[in-house]
Amino acid sequence: MHGTPLQSSEKKLGQLEGVFRDSDAWQSMSPETLVYQVQWHEAIPQGMEGGLFWGTTTIAPGRVGDEYFMTRGHFHSRRDRGEYYCTVQGRGMLLLMDEERVTRAEVMEPGSLHYIPGYIAHRTVNTGETPLVFWACWPSDAGHDYETIAKQGFSARVLDRDGSPAVVPEER
Numbered sequence: 001m002h003g004t005p006l007q008s009s010e011k012k013l014g015q016l017e018g019v020f021r022d023s024d025a026w027q028s029m030s031p032e033t034l035v036y037q038v039q040w041h042e043a044i045p046q047g048m049e050g051g052l053f054w055g056t057t058t059i060a061p062g063r064v065g066d067e068y069f070m071t072r073g074h075f076h077s078r079r080d081r082g083e084y085y086c087t088v089q090g091r092g093m094l095l096l097m098d099e100e101r102v103t104r105a106e107v108m109e110p111g112s113l114h115y116i117p118g119y120i121a122h123r124t125v126n127t128g129e130t131p132l133v134f135w136a137c138w139p140s141d142a143g144h145d146y147e148t149i150a151k152q153g154f155s156a157r158v159l160d161r162d163g164s165p166a167v168v169p170e171e172r
């Protein structure tokens with residue numbers, strides 16, 4: 001991807017306070033550790049109806065304690081807007097949570113296509129030893145609500161259990 005509509009952002013561990021369960025483990029790691037980066041193509045202004053955006057996300061392999069590196073996760077600001085993800089490289093899990101906080105997970109592997117309906121929060125988790133790379137396509141007027149997840153989290157986490165990923169209900 002190239003050209004003027006191309007945008008990018010990255011998230012380092014230091015920017016992800018409160019995201020991971022084990023705050024002692026989080027504090028013991030370098031805040032400069034890169035967790036994920038996103039590049040996306042905005043052909044029209046954000047918020048304008050009728051267009052689509054295209055993005056590539058790369059999540060580094062790694063863990064904070066027994067919890068795999070992952071994205072913050074979000075609902076769309078316009079809750080009814082959906083999204084497609086398609087896995088390119090690596091292995092992971094897509095956590096999907098509805099507004100009643102019921103969470104389910106889909107396995108991400110090269111070629112896997114994931115339809116995320118409206119009203120569903122989504123977070124991706126790298127459960128492998130190599131970068132997890134996936135494409136995303138979403139409506140130009142979807143917007144991102146990170147705030148709700150920052151406050152309430154997901155109702156389940158993906159943790160390493162004896163070398164394998166397990167979806168574990170969040171203790172509240």
Ligand SMILES: [Fe+2]
Nearest residue numbers: 076083122138
């Ligand atoms: Fe999204």
